[in-house]
Amino acid sequence: MSADTMDAYDALESACEHEGLLEREAVERDDADGAYGETSENGTFLSENGDLDIAFARLYAYFGAKGYTCAVTTRAANLCTLGFTIWLSGFLLLYVDFDFLRTTCAQDAERCDILRDAVFSRPYQYGGFVRNAVVTMYLLLFSVYWVWSATRLAHDVAPLAATRKFCHQKLALSDRDMYTITWPEVLQRVVHLQATTRLSIARDLSEHDIVARILRKENYLVGMVNRDVLGLTLDVPGLRRHRWFTKVIEWNIDLAVFHGMFDENFNVVPSFYDASALRHRFRCLAVINAILSPFVAIFLSMYFVLSHAEKFYNTPSTVGTRDWSSYAYWRMREFNELPHFTQQRLAAAYPHAKDYVAQFPSPVVNVLAKFVSYVVGAFAACALFCAIIDDRLLQAYVGDRDLLWVTAVLGTILAFSRALMATENAVFQPNAIMSKIVAHTHYLPKHWRDSAHKEEVVHEFNAFFTPKAILFLEEIASVFAAPFVLWFPLSDSVGDIIQFVRQFTVNKSGVGDICSMSAFDFIRHGNKHYGAPSHANKDQRSRQGKMEKSFLTFQATYPNWEPDASGRDVLISLNGFANANETALGKSAEMSSSVLRKSTRFAELVQKESGSHHRFSGRSAVLRQNAHGSGSMFQPSFMSDFREEHTFAEALSASQTVLQHFYEEQAVLLNRDVDTAAENSPTRDDPDDDKESNVPTIDTIQMYHRPTNVNAVPMRSFPLDATTANVIHAQNGPSVLDSVLLPNSFALPPVDDDERVSL
Numbered sequence: 136m137s138a139d140t141m142d143a144y145d146a147l148e149s150a151c152e153h154e155g156l157l158e159r160e161a162v163e164r165d166d167a168d169g170a171y172g173e174t175s176e177n178g179t180f181l182s183e184n185g186d187l188d189i190a191f192a193r194l195y196a197y198f199g200a201k202g203y204t205c206a207v208t209t210r211a212a213n214l215c216t217l218g219f220t221i222w223l224s225g226f227l228l229l230y231v232d233f234d235f236l237r238t239t240c241a242q243d244a245e246r247c248d249i250l251r252d253a254v255f256s257r258p259y260q261y262g263g264f265v266r267n268a269v270v271t272m273y274l275l276l277f278s279v280y281w282v283w284s285a286t287r288l289a290h291d292v293a294p295l296a297a298t299r300k301f302c303h304q305k306l307a308l309s310d311r312d313m314y315t316i317t318w319p320e321v322l323q324r325v326v327h328l329q330a331t332t333r334l335s336i337a338r339d340l341s342e343h344d345i346v347a348r349i350l351r352k353e354n355y356l357v358g359m360v361n362r363d364v365l366g367l368t369l370d371v372p373g374l375r376r377h378r379w380f381t382k383v384i385e386w387n388i389d390l391a392v393f394h395g396m397f398d399e400n401f402n403v404v405p406s407f408y409d410a411s412a413l414r415h416r417f418r419c420l421a422v423i424n425a426i427l428s429p430f431v432a433i434f435l436s437m438y439f440v441l442s443h444a445e446k447f448y449n450t451p452s453t454v455g456t457r458d459w460s461s462y463a464y465w466r467m468r469e470f471n472e473l474p475h476f477t478q479q480r481l482a483a484a485y486p487h488a489k490d491y492v493a494q495f496p497s498p499v500v501n502v503l504a505k506f507v508s509y510v511v512g513a514f515a516a517c518a519l520f521c522a523i524i525d526d527r528l529l530q531a532y533v534g535d536r537d538l539l540w541v542t543a544v545l546g547t548i549l550a551f552s553r554a555l556m557a558t559e560n561a562v563f564q565p566n567a568i569m570s571k572i573v574a575h576t577h578y579l580p581k582h583w584r585d586s587a588h589k590e591e592v593v594h595e596f597n598a599f600f601t602p603k604a605i606l607f608l609e610e611i612a613s614v615f616a617a618p619f620v621l622w623f624p625l626s627d628s629v630g631d632i633i634q635f636v637r638q639f640t641v642n643k644s645g646v647g648d649i650c651s652m653s654a655f656d657f658i659r660h661g662n663k664h665y666g667a668p669s670h671a672n673k674d675q676r677s678r679q680g681k682m683e684k685s686f687l688t689f690q691a692t693y694p695n696w697e698p699d700a701s702g703r704d705v706l707i708s709l710n711g712f713a714n715a716n717e718t719a720l721g722k723s724a725e726m727s728s729s730v731l732r733k734s735t736r737f738a739e740l741v742q743k744e745s746g747s748h749h750r751f752s753g754r755s756a757v758l759r760q761n762a763h764g765s766g767s768m769f770q771p772s773f774m775s776d777f778r779e780e781h782t783f784a785e786a787l788s789a790s791q792t793v794l795q796h797f798y799e800e801q802a803v804l805l806n807r808d809v810d811t812a813a814e815n816s817p818t819r820d821d822p823d824d825d826k827e828s829n830v831p832t833i834d835t836i837q838m839y840h841r842p843t844n845v846n847a848v849p850m851r852s853f854p855l856d857a858t859t860a861n862v863i864h865a866q867n868g869p870s871v872l873d874s875v876l877l878p879n880s881f882a883l884p885p886v887d888d889d890e891r892v893s894l
Contacts, residue, residue, distance in 0.1 A: 187348055188348045188349070188351060188401065191345050191348050191349050192348075192349050193294055193295075193298050194298060194301075194302075194321070194325070195318070195349050195473065197295070197298045197299070197302065197313070198313060198316075198318055198321055199475060201310075201313045201314050202299070202309075202310030202311075202313040202314070203295055203296065203298070203299040203310055204310055205310075205313075206295055207292065207295060210288050210291075211288065214281070214284055214285055214288055217277075217280075217281055217284060218281050220434070220437060220438050220441065221274065221277045221278060221281060221434075223437075223441065224273075224274075224433070224434070224437040225270070225274045227437075228270045229255070229258035229259075229262075229267075229270055230254050230255050230258050231253060231254060231255075232253045232254070232255060232261070233253075235252065235253045236249070236253050239252075240252060240253055269429060269430075269433075270433075272430060273429075273430040273433050273434070276427070276430050277430070277434060305328055305332070306321070306324040306325065306328065307324070308321070308324070318473065318475070318476075319342070319692060319693050319694075319695075322342045322345055322346075322693065323342075323695060325340070325345060326340060326341060326342060326345075326695075340645070341696055341697075342693040342695070342696040343471065343655075343689070343693075343696055343698075344643070344645065344646050346471045346473065346689075347471060347643070347646055347649050347653060347654070348646060349473065350471060350472075350473065350653070351397070351401070351647075351649055352389070352393040352396070353468075354470050354471065354649065354650040354652070354653035355392075355393070355635075355636065355639075355650045356388070356389075356393075356465065357465065357468050357469065357470055357472075357650075357653075357681075358470070358635065358639055358650050358652050358653070358677070359632065359635055360380075360462075360465045360466055361466075361677055361678050361679075361681050362635065362677070362678060364628065364631045364632055364635045365380075365388065365625065365628055365631075365632070366620075366623075366624030366625050366627055366628035366631075367379050367380050367384070367462075367620065367624060367625070368624055369616065369619055369620060369623065369624065370623075377598075378462050379613055379616055379617075379620045380460075380461055380462040380465065381461050381609060381610050381613040382461060382610065383424075383431070383610065383613045383614055383617050384613055384617055384620060384621075385461060385465075387417075387420050387424065387617060387621055388625070390416075390420060391413065391416040391417050391420055391621075391625075392413070392632060395407075396636075397647065397648065400647060401646070401647025401648060402642065402647055402648045403636060403640055403648045407633070407636065408633050408636075408637065410629045410630055410633055413629045413632065413633065414626045414629045417621045417622070417625050417626045417629070418621065418622055418626055420621050421617070421618040421619075421621035421622040421626075422618070424614075424617045424618045424621065425618040428614045428615050428617070428618070431614050432611055432614045432615070435607075435610060435611055435614065436611065439607050450550070453603075454551060454554070454602075454604055455551075455554045455555065455602055455604075456602065456603055457488070457489065457492065457600050457601060457602050457603065458600070458601065458603050458606060459481050459485075459488075459599060459600060460598070460599055460600075460601050460606060460609075462598075462599070463481075463598075463599035463600065464477065464481065466578060466599070467480070467481065467576045467577065467578045469577065469681060469684060469685035469688055469689075470650070470652055470653040470655075470681065470682060470685035470686075470689075471653050471685060471689050472685065472688065472689075476692065480575045480576065480577070481575070481576065483575040484571075484572045484574075484575035484576050487568055487571040487572045487575070488572055488596075488600045490568050491565060491568045491569060491572060491587070491596065491600075492596075492597065492600060493557070493558050493561060494561070494563060494564075494565045494568065495565070495593050496555075496556075496557035496558075500555055501555070501556055501557045504552045504553070504555040504556045505556060507548070507552040508549060508552045508553050508556065511545050511548050511549045511552065512549055514541075514545055515542065515545045515546060515549060518538055518541065518542040518545065519542075521538060522538075522542075529542070563588075565587040565588045565593075566585060566587045566588065568587070569583070569587035577684050577688070578679070579679070580595075580679070583595075638675075639651045639652055639660075641654050641656060641659075652677050652681075652682045652685075653685070655682065655685070655686045655689075655698060655699075655701075655702055656701075657669055657682075657683075657686075657701040657702065657704075657705065658671075658701055659671060659675060660675050660676055660677060660682055661676070661682075661683075661701070662676045662677070662680050662682070662683060664680065665680030665683035665684070666683055666705050667683055667701075667705060668701050668704045668705065669701070683705070686698070686702060686705065687705075690702075690706060
């Protein structure tokens with residue numbers, strides 16, 4: 136969701152959790168294994184028992200809040216916001232006589248004193264018993280919640296101060312530094328500190344270890360959403376395909392599944408695998424939600440009205456503004472991706488998503504909006520003409536209302552109707568716009584490819600990118616739907632949830648149990664279609680290559696992190712990508728070879744292997760032979776020499792530099808049709824078929840053929856022209872170089888999983 140929008144439930148969450156969702160870690164563990172803790176002089180930062188999960192979660196929250204002062208101020212402001220909302224809603228519901236305002240006070244407005252005449256002195260003497268009882272229970276419950284939140288704030292001041300001390304003394308970061316420093320820089324300092332201070336006795340900590348601790352539970356949720364483990368649909372006519380995954384549902388899933396999931400050693404407790412116990416927790420929460428639903432709905436409604444009423448009044452067009460849904464957020468979030476990185480990606484995709492939705496205005500709505508705009512605009516012009524004649528005419532009455540009131544209403548209607556009108560002179564190019572969206576969201580189901588203009592794709596995308604008013608109504612509806620979702624579909628899916636945790640859990644030394652896909656285990660979960668060195672069974676892989684995409688994103692975010700051997704194979708194989716496409720690039724082969732030779736290391740290694748500086752030409756057969764032998768996607772033989780003679784960091788740096796130069800030059804100089812290259816390239820069967828093979832497959836030519844019109848632009852996110860992209864795909868099919876290590880280019884398409892999302 137966009138950062139500039141405060142949703143109605145944010146006050147509930149942030150008022151008591153300075154660590155957001157991550158604060159849940161501190162609630163459920165009272166002890167921690169000393170083997171994972173710190174025994175030096177770092178104070179209470181790691182808590183009394185050395186719980187690194189809590190410590191790193193606090194550090195991330197401290198970073199997100201931009202230091203101690205901002206963290207305390209934010210939490211205090213959230214607490215005041217919560218208290219003010221409770222007070223004002225109680226005042227409006229119990230003390231204000233709305234009937235008197237609507238009748239007597241409206242008829243004699245000049246002599247009406249609202250505070251004197253329209254406010255009850257004894258509120259419980261008016262209204263029915265049921266209404267007063269519901270309002271009283273609402274005020275009582277949220278008052279208790281406010282007191283608990285205030286207690287939490289007072290309790291958390293000391294840990295915040297300890298975190299500040301840790302940042303100042305150990306990381307050399309002041310509060311002012313927190314305003315501008317990036318999270319990878321913070322982790323660099325922590326990793327360096329670990330090498331000297333030993334935050335963890337068991338083993339050295341890496342960036343991956345720290346992030347895996349912070350997102351221990353969230354990674355499981357990302358995996359469950361990716362593999363459609365959670366039952367989120369209700370058998371209700373008209374809503375059978377709608378997935379109920381709002382904040383309310385998310386909170387309940389967290390309480391039922393992840394609360395108490397790990398023991399003090401960060402291992403999954405054996406009792407978690409008890410299906411009947413998990414089902415019992417879901418159904419107990421269903422009963423609790425049914426009891427609390429009226430009060431939560433009142434609070435959310437009051438908060439939403441108080442937050443957005445003024446904005447909607449002054450800017451009526453904002454009623455139709457859209458935002459990403461909670462389900463879209465979790466669908467597009469990647470393993471080991473911290474929340475602010477996901478929000479940055481979705482925020483970057485936001486303008487393109489707006490452009491895509493604007494490509495499909497309803498013709499009927501557009502015609503009616505134009506008609507209403509014309510009629511209302513004509514009346515508004517008449518009112519303006521009266522004001523020009525004499526501004527005192529604005530106080531003249533039109534029926535029971537003065538002209539000024541009528542003008543304000545007409546302006547609101549006019550702004551709203553114009554917001555529904557189609558954009559003038561808009562070029563219809565949904566596939567091209569979708570490619571820009573995918574470059575940031577990294578989400579492209581098989582049936583979306585080159586089909587962004589189809590009604591089914593538009594409908595599914597609109598479910599991800601929904602008007603904010605609809606999102607709010609869905610949130611309110613989910614308050615009442617949550618008991619049914621928890622009792623029926625989620626309770627029915629407990630077997631799948633337990634099986635997922637059992638199947639996708641691995642114990643990492645010094646970290647504990649984590650989701651194995653977040654551990655980037657390519658041997659166990661690899662998908663060769665996305666550059667992994669091995670090809671696991673379909674039930675062991677992530678869908679749409681999410682694990683491989685997550686790995687590449689993580690490596691690009693934390694360039695100093697060194698993965699294991701299989702991860703290094705994935706990254707080092709990128710160095711052969713440009714070499715693999717020399718034949719398909721035709722006339723550009725000599726040019727691209729010169730680009731590659733700009734790297735002294737590469738030139739020396741190639742010369743060592745071949746005895747010539749012209750080894751780059753005609754390498755397709757050699758590459759395929761190497762691929763047969765090694766089982767990896769692109770594995771030129773000189774890569775083994777590179778690994779032996781140079782460190783991984785040098786290899787990655789050289790790879791990034793060479794490939795960047797390669798793409799830049801190809802984007803500028805290669806500008807020719809690729810029909811010949813495509814026709815001469817071998818083809819494969821349907822690229823979406825899930826075939827077990829150790830040989831790199833060739834993608835279907837028709838799918839990536841050069842488009843004849845702008846609307847047919849393949850949905851890729853290459854930082855180069857479509858011609859070069861088509862040449863690359865025609866020769867070798869999808870590869871990891873579709874997306875990684877290049878700016879804003881990470882939209883690798885799925886090639887084996889038909890993940891049709893029902894919304």
